Amino acid sequence: MTLDRGSVGGLTGPVSNERVQVREYAMALAHVASLRSEDPFRKVGAVALDFDNRVIGTAYNGLAPGFDPPEGFWDDREKRQRFMLHAEINLCSLFRRGEAKLVASTTMPCTACMQTLCAYGIKEVYYRDVYHESHASEIAEVYGVRLERVSEYPLKGFGAVADETAAQG
Numbered sequence: 001m002t003l004d005r006g007s008v009g010g011l012t013g014p015v016s017n018e019r020v021q022v023r024e025y026a027m028a029l030a031h032v033a034s035l036r037s038e039d040p041f042r043k044v045g046a047v048a049l050d051f052d053n054r055v056i057g058t059a060y061n062g063l064a065p066g067f068d069p070p071e072g073f074w075d076d077r078e079k080r081q082r083f084m085l086h087a088e089i090n091l092c093s094l095f096r097r098g099e100a101k102l103v104a105s106t107t108m109p110c111t112a113c114m115q116t117l118c119a120y121g122i123k124e125v126y127y128r129d130v131y132h133e134s135h136a137s138e139i140a141e142v143y144g145v146r147l148e149r150v151s152e153y154p155l156k157g158f159g160a161v162a163d164e165t166a167a168q169g
């Protein structure tokens with residue numbers, strides 16, 4: 001059976017009763033989380049699933065909780081970078097080592113985030129946007145973590161989507 005919902009706020013195309021893959025499900029959740037980012041230059045979302053594919057939590061890049069940025073804070077794109085807490089780091093604050101199996105992030109984790117995900121015992125990492133300056137691929141290979149790109153998933157195109165080639169930070 002196929003239902004056609006037409007176009008409703010970016011939710012387009014036919015809906016089939018085919019079950020969505022776990023990694024696509026995860027990427028759609030990461031995508032939605034990215035919409036909550038306050039960073040005007042780079043919005044990154046991430047989600048962690050446990051070993052039963054249940055959602056542990058979602059996170060996005062932003063400033064430390066409770067920090068109220070002074071006026072003009074967002075004007076300097078370069079300077080703001082050092083204060084931004086990456087989505088994956090915020091995500092790791094939601095669980096303990098060994099609790100999460102899978103992480104999906106809308107951007108390939110940077111080197112530091114990939115190291116952190118390894119430290120938390122993550123087995124599978126999925127990303128949408130390539131981040132060329134990251135050593136994530138090399139780190140994943142050494143530690144035996146599955147690292148794969150997922151560019152097709154439900155809700156793709158919903159809301160604001162960052163440039164595919166833009167650097168994270």
Ligand SMILES: [Zn+2]
Nearest residue numbers: 086109110113
């Ligand atoms: Zn990072």
